[in-house]
Structure formats: C-alpha cells, structure tokens
Amino acid sequence: MTTIDGKAIAVRHERIDDAAAGQRIDNYLLRIAKGVPKSHVYRILRSGEVRVNGRRVQQTYRLVEGDEVRIPPLRVAEPARARAAPAGQPLPVVYEDDALLVIDKPSGKAVHGGSGVSYGVIEQLRAQRPELRMLELAHRLDRETSGLLIVAKKRSALTALHDMLREGKVEKRYLTLVPGRWANPLQHVKAPLHKYLTAEGERRVRVSEEGKAAHSVMRLIRRWRDFSLLEVELKTGRTHQIRVHLAHLGFPLCGDDKYGDFALNKRLEGEGLKRMFLHAAQLSFKHPISGETLAFASPLPPDLKGFVDHLDAAEKAHTHD
Template identity: 60%
Template sequence: MTDNRKDSVSFQHIDAEDAGQRIDNYLVRILKGVPKSHIYRILRSGEVRVNRGRIDASYRLADGDEIRIPPVRTAERPVSSAPGSDFPVIYEDNFMLVINKPSGVAVHGGSGISFGVIEQLRKAHPDYRFLELAHRLDRETSGLLMLAKKRSALLKLHDMMRDNIPDKRYLALGIAPWQGKGGSVKFPLLKYLTADGERRVRVDDSGQASHTIFTVLERLGRFTLLEARLKSGRTHQIRVHMAASGCQIAGDDKYGDPATNRDLSRQGLRRMFLHAYRLTLPHPVTGETLTLEAPLPDELLAYLEKLRENGQEL
C-alpha cells in the first residue's frame, strides 16, 4: 500500500496484503485517533470514494482499489506517549513475531492503562508496516505472546485460534495438593463485572463451554506444579478452572485468597505463578510446524527452588 497526499485529501492504494477487509475496519486501523463515529459519518456521506465511486461501510477492498479519504481531524492519542520498548524475541520472520512477555505488562492500552506491549513495540519499530496482536495474555501472566506482521498472517492465526489448532501450554503453581495425576476440567465460564467495574469470570451453567487439561508435574507439600493445556481460549480460563477445583494459583490477586497471597509475597513470590511456556502450531504462511518455548522466569524458578530446599514447608 502506498500513501500519496495532495492538499489535505489522501489517496490510499490497496495491494494484496490489505485486500479482503471491510473498508470501515480498514479506515479505523489507518486513521489513528479519529473517532469511529466520524469514520462512519464520512462513509455515509459519500466523502470516502473507492475508484471514484460511492461505497458503504460493508464494502470489501480489492487488490488495486484506490481510496479517496477526505480531510479528517485527528484527536490527540494518549498512546502516543508510549515509550518504545523491545521484549525478548523467541521467534521472528516477515510474517509473525513471538515474544516472551514479562508479568505486570498489559498487552494493550485501555481500561485505565495508557499503553501496553503493542503500543511499545510500534513505537520502538516504526519500520513495521503492520503489527497486531494475534491473541491475548493477562497482564499478570508471563510468557509467549504472538503478534502478526502482515494482515494475511493475522487472519490465518485468528482462524487457527478459533479452531483451537495451536497447542498452548502453561506452567502454574497451585496452593493445594491436586488429586490424581491431572485430568480434564470443563467448567462453563461466564464473564461479569464487579461493583467497581472490574472484569471477572465465574463458573456458571449459562457460561461458555471451556476445557483445560491439567497434568501434575511436581508435588511440593501443600503446593502442586501443574502443566495446563488450553483446549479453549476463555478469559481467565486457567485461573478460574484451578480455583474452582480447589487449587488456586499462587499469587492470583483476582481468584486467590488475599491473606495467603500476602504470606507468599513475604516469602518471595510477588506475582502470580502462571507462565505461557510452550506453543506449537503450523506457521500461518508456510505450514511448517513451530514449537516455541519461553523459559520459566527467574523469580518463579527461585521460588520453586526455595520450596524444594525448605522441605516444601513454606
């Protein structure tokens, strides 16, 4: 796609990479800081033209289309103050980027957060023509996070995520002995808001179907180190499935016990013990099988060693 400006009108030329998407979604992406209401107004009024003709918001772009965009007033964007930052790269090519996200960093700005991983990477890499999150990780969770560097790769990754093709595995430390060697948990999950507007999830028969496969890796007294394999991708799925199974994740400030978490913090665990450590999936373009791993962060390794050295009595 090239961008030619004449006076205050811009002309966008669509190539194969941008073809196939709705024009409203395309304009929302490229007109950063312009309210969606204004974008839909200029579409309805016919001020946006494709190949010199009027179109509606549902029009799908084709390779070779020329879009005329009228002058628009751009609002100041809070994310413009995001500091450029890089994160440990696990895998990168022309189509995708996989990083090892640290705990405590949101994947994107919003809900009181000025910026996240995506804004920081875009600021650090203005040379990236396209960069979008392929999925999400909770702010408190560390580990493998996929981003797409081309729209074609993003669409393919989204298709794979919907079909649960990627094999996503996490390491979690539970505060209770887990019965047996593991097993499937299929509690349905329902999202809701607390009185102060915070997003939460609970087990509810009217919720969405969800499935996590747990495997016991190590028993450490009252703690259990588990591998969690996601077979669906619901919000806070592992956290709620473990809490509902009587084995809350150590350090979980949403579904754990505050007093227990304070004790864990005094013992050296000052974050939630949940880490996305392994990801296996076909490459979105080549089809080659990728198996990617992110090592357990030092602070979680150190706490595990402390449990082992102290006879599991912490």
Template identity: 60%
Template sequence: MNELGKSRRELATSAPAPQVRLVEVDEGSAGQRIDNFLLRECKGVPKSHVYRILRSGEVRVNKGRIDATYRLVLGDIVRIPPVRMAAPNAPAPVPAATFPVLFEDDYLLAIDKPAGVAVHGGSGVSFGVIEQLRQALPHLKFLELVHRLDRETSGILLLAKKRAALVGMHEQIRQNRMDKRYLVCVKGEWTDRQRAVKVPLYKYVTAEGERRVRVQDDGQASHTVFRRMESLAPYTLLEAELKTGRTHQIRVHLAHLGTPIVGDDKYGDFTLNKALAKPGVKPGIKRMFLHAWRLRLTHPVLDTPIALEAPLPPECEKFLKQLRGTVPDAKP
C-alpha cells in the same frame, strides 16, 4: 496521527478543523472490513457515529458507496468525511521497548513477555506491548496481536507482521490447532496425574468496573487439561493445556477446584498472597505464578511446524527451589 496512520500514505492532510481525508490502503489494511478500518482511523469517534457515516454514504471507496461489510483491497482510496476526533490533549508518548525474541521471520514475531506488562492499552493502562513494539519497530507496516495474555501472566506472546499471517493464525485458533501450554503453581495437593476441567464460564463486571469471570450455567463452554508436574506440598506445579481460550480460563478453573494460583490477585487466596509477598519470607513470591511456556503451531503462510518454549522466569524458579529446600533462608 495513530500508529496505523503512520504506515500509510495520506493523500490529503488534516487541518486543525475536521476535513475530508483520502487514505490509500496499503498491505497492512488490505483485506480488512471497512467498518473496522474506520474505527481504527477515527480514534475517539463514537462507534455509533462511525456506522452512521457509513450508512449515509459519506464514506466512499474509489468514489463509490460501500456497506459496512466491504473488505478493502490494496490500493483502494478511502474517503473519510470530516469527523471531530476526541482527545483534545495530546496523549503521553508511548516509550519504545524491546522484549526477548523467541522466533521471528517475515510473517510472525514471538516474544517472551514479562509479568506486569499489559499486552495492549486500555482499562486504565495507557499502553502495552503492542504499542511499545510499534514504537520500537516503526519500519513494520503491520503488527498485530495474534492472541493475548493477562497482564500478570508471563511467557510466549505471538504477533503477526502480515495480515495473511494474522488471518491464518486466527483460523488455527478457531479450529483448536494451536497447542498452548502453561506452567502454574497452585495452593493445594493434586492426587490426579491428569485432569480435564469442563465448566461454563460467565463474564461480568464488578461494581468497581473490573472485569471478572465465574462458573455459571449460562456461560461459555471451556476446557482445560491439567497435568501434575511436581508435588511440593502444600503446593503443586501443574501444566495447563488450553483447549478453549476463554478470559481468565485457567485462573477461574483452578479457583473453582479449590486450588487457586499462587499470587493470583483476582481469584486467589489473598491472605496467602500477602504472606508470600512479605520481604524475607521463605518461600516467597510477589507475582502470579502463571507462565505461558510452550506453543506449537503451523506456520500460517509457509505451512511448516513451529515449536516455541519460554523458560520459567527467575522469580518463579526461585520459588520452586525454595519449596524444594535448595535455597538458604532469606535474611530479614
């Protein structure tokens, strides 16, 4: 049974062979569209088949037919017809994990995500922060990501503990009312104190199947405001304020300007990255220097202001101190 299944009462259990399931909608699924609910409930079932059983009327809510746009109501009884799930072998168990908490109430949870940890499973990663937190916090009936961070990016990650909070936060994001700022160290010197970058970004997949983004005329509009925080020639510490939230936006903007992020393994200076990662080298760093350090928002339910800050990780602080010449040479 998947994580959502654990949080709701099933009125009919499944046998090894596919059988009809009757699932009562709890507060974690109230307000969700029926098609999205089914995609979560029927893990491994092709999306085309899910929509086929919807169109055919095999899926019923309170014994009545519905279409794919129906939004579930607390207490609805959903009839899910027999569907054969994928995954003949049981998946490897997800290890529970906790992360430094920056803010928590009944509606929101903000953590300080370390670099190297994916926010969710997929693309060759079997699990991420969201799956690990669900294991660590089984009492929460609802827990979803409000936004995402790249795997190698550290810093503030916001999650919703109620659907109302998730909907409210997504509305703030759509209206550009959430202030997200990152600290980033780049190769190259900046003369401008502040610079706005607006270029269209186009997503594509490489021959190896990896997701990438490039500047291209028919791409999506994107906007980042960069502010020079400290000149550390031949590097610069910047603050990046996101005005839009495109995939890999900060990374592609900086690479496009000819000032790639230190340690960026997708868009960076690969020769430099390799040199900086060697043991004993000074300055040295083995990760991408991109950190979500400040987040300002309005509470989606209580309508109060929230200001969050995550300090730079020790490895980033050490790199800056080495650039400033305040750390003794590392021994080989």
C-alpha cells in the same frame, strides 16, 4: 478513503474476539481510537457511521464475540508526543520471519494500552519497529502472565492465526503453582465459563451452565508439602480460563488477585512471590503461511524460578527437622 492532512485514513473492520466481548461499543471505540476526541466517537455512533454486522447500534450495545465492527475514518488529534510508547528495553523475540514474530512477554506488561495503561506490548513493538507496516496481536495474555505471545506482521497471517486459535489448532501450555496437594497426574476439566461485570464495572468470569464451553487439561509436574506445580494445556481460549477452572476446583492460582486466596497471597508476597504464578511456557502450531510446524518453549522467568527454589529449600529444611 479519506485524506487528513495529506495522510490517507481508511475505513477499518474489526472482528471482536473473546477478550473484547462483553464490552460496550462506546468504551471499545474509546479504547482503540487513541487521540480521537470523545465527542467525535459519540457523534459517529449517533450518526450510524459505526456499524456492527452491517447494522446501526446504540452506544450501550455490548459486543459479542465474532461481531464485525465497521469503524469510519477518524480524525486523530495532533499526536501527543508525551503519550507515545517509549521504545524502552527491547522485548525478547524468540522467533521472527516475514509473517509473524513470537515474543517472550515479561510479567507486569499489558499486551495493549487501555484500562488505565497508556501503552503495552503492541505499542512498544510498534515504537521499536517503525519500519513494519503492520503489527497486530494474534492472541492475548493477562498483564501479570509472562511467556510466549504471537504477533502477526501480515493480515493474511493474522486471519489464519485467528482461525487456528478458534479451531483449537494452536497448542498452548502454561505453568502455574497452586496451594495444596494436587492428586491426579492427568485431569481434564470441562466447565463452561460465563463473563459478567461487577458493580464497579470490572470484568469477571465464573463457572456457569449459561457460559461458553471451556476445556483445560491439567498435568501434575511437581508437588511439595503444601503446593503443586501444574502444566495446563488449553483446548479452548476463554478469558481467565485457567484461573477460574482451578479456583472452581479449590486450587486457586498462587498470587491471583481476582480469584485467589487473598490471605495466602499476602503471606506468599512476604516469602518472595510478588505476582500471579502463571507462565505461558509452550506454543506449538503450523505456520499460517508455509504450514511448517513451529514449536517454542520458554523457561520459568527468574522471579518464578526463585520462588520454586524457595519451596525446595523450605521442603529440605522441613525434611531435616
């Protein structure tokens, strides 16, 4: 352990999850080591102080899900108070105990800083709850996706939650709106997903035999003349899984700016849908410490509920014509 300005800074060991897989090691370190000079990050890479699965790696090494990254003690620059996450409006907490908390994440808020976002949910939580020694994301939601998110308050809970997520023992159900008339009351979608980077360096996902197994269960909730509301249960947790599976079937998510129907999105924006229609509506899992079954539900937030009401009104007007 190293001491800097009287403060103990320990070696860190990070396990790479699906969200960070595919990223270059140098970019990953720059993202998680806020306040550390870029030159220092590249120096510890060159010197071999950073290890992946016990081995030295080049700065161009692309991380693989499950990699164990050893990060040496880092000298952090004087904190730039202007960059500190503002406490802001308290995040809605659905459940909390000594081991974890579940929040209802608003749309438009990234779960963590990086990729042009100075701070996210986890930084805001740490600013709001400075008395808590540890707060770590158990899983992630896309920035535009609203809904239920688990945050661990103990390392033992985090490790157990990661194991449960990897083994499919956390039931996650989402609500989404797609264009067209979805036919099947229940449909299993099993299509492997492959991550790649565009020429601009943006991460994308496509259905490909060379990808990882991915399984989604679609249930029809409601149907209008031109749209369908679906509940999607994730059996695996691949990046952009719901978005890519539905786009692959010809039912891209309304408002999806990566895989969606851009002309339709523009029209829907004029009708009141300002973002991707995806909401993490239900979570169910056994408590990582006590084993007690926990189940949570989050209703559609006002912006998405308002658009559903708009569809109801349009359908009613059409019926009376």
